[in-house]
Amino acid sequence: MRIVVLGAPGAGKGTHCSRIAEKYGVAHLSSGDILRRERAEGTELGRKAQSYMDSGTLVPDDLIVEMMSKATRAAGTAGYVLDGFPRTVNQAKALDESLDGQDGGIDIVVNLVVDDGVVVERITGRRSCPACGAVYHVKNMPPREDGVCDKDGVALVQRPDDTEEVVNNRLQTYYEQTEPVVEYYKTRRTVHDIDANEDADSVADIIFGRLDAVSRP
Numbered sequence: 001m002r003i004v005v006l007g008a009p010g011a012g013k014g015t016h017c018s019r020i021a022e023k024y025g026v027a028h029l030s031s032g033d034i035l036r037r038e039r040a041e042g043t044e045l046g047r048k049a050q051s052y053m054d055s056g057t058l059v060p061d062d063l064i065v066e067m068m069s070k071a072t073r074a075a076g077t078a079g080y081v082l083d084g085f086p087r088t089v090n091q092a093k094a095l096d097e098s099l100d101g102q103d104g105g106i107d108i109v110v111n112l113v114v115d116d117g118v119v120v121e122r123i124t125g126r127r128s129c130p131a132c133g134a135v136y137h138v139k140n141m142p143p144r145e146d147g148v149c150d151k152d153g154v155a156l157v158q159r160p161d162d163t164e165e166v167v168n169n170r171l172q173t174y175y176e177q178t179e180p181v182v183e184y185y186k187t188r189r190t191v192h193d194i195d196a197n198e199d200a201d202s203v204a205d206i207i208f209g210r211l212d213a214v215s216r217p
């Protein structure tokens, strides 16, 4: 199955894509996580991406399209869930072109819809594990032990772009460049708008219901 999950920063893309990957056995391809790995490894791509990520603007399309083409090609035959990609209409077009003629292309597009006020509260309270990438929230989804990952016991960190100032830039970037991607898909196929303001388990149940309806036997 090939799944696209769209949504503003903090809408819950990473949280739900990770649950989707586990339940449906697909690869979780997060453009943000791949970029952060490239940065941590000090690669040329990581160095090029750094200033864009820290300011809350988008990394140029050509770099992202090449990076995600590599990731989708390397994904197993079970398919993948795309988290944070495509993020511009040009990226969406490039994805369509790369999938042209490939077994029906994308199976489902899910759009997580969330209020701006919820975004700021979620992002400033997010903590993540630098080792395994698990995501928590200081209030909504705290780890069992304060500041420590449940899965591997590593100390949790706050992303450098999770300050209130950068979040506002990321939201502005989202409205200018990523919301048009939702419209792009809506002119071509059904887009499953899901109210993502609710608690994570309720949102996951709705998403799973939509995916079950399209999943291949």
Ligand code: AP5
Pocket: 007, 008, 009, 010, 011, 012, 013, 014, 015, 016, 031, 032, 033, 035, 052, 053, 054, 056, 057, 058, 059, 060, 064, 083, 084, 085, 086, 087, 088, 091, 122, 123, 125, 126, 127, 135, 136, 137, 138, 140, 141, 170, 196, 197, 198, 199, 200, 201, 203
């Ligand atoms: P990226 O890492 O993709 O960041 P983002 O899109 O801003 O999304 P987030 O990771 O902040 O949020 P999310 O929706 O995954 O929410 P999460 O599940 O963590 O991108 C970072 C940067 O990389 C970009 O700014 C850009 O520079 C660059 N980049 C990446 N992709 C690119 C591309 N395609 N093109 C160009 N540049 C690109 O949840 C957030 C918090 O809320 C967590 O603490 C979670 O526990 C909590 N939470 C989630 N759901 C709920 C819920 N229902 N109820 C309560 N709490 C919840």
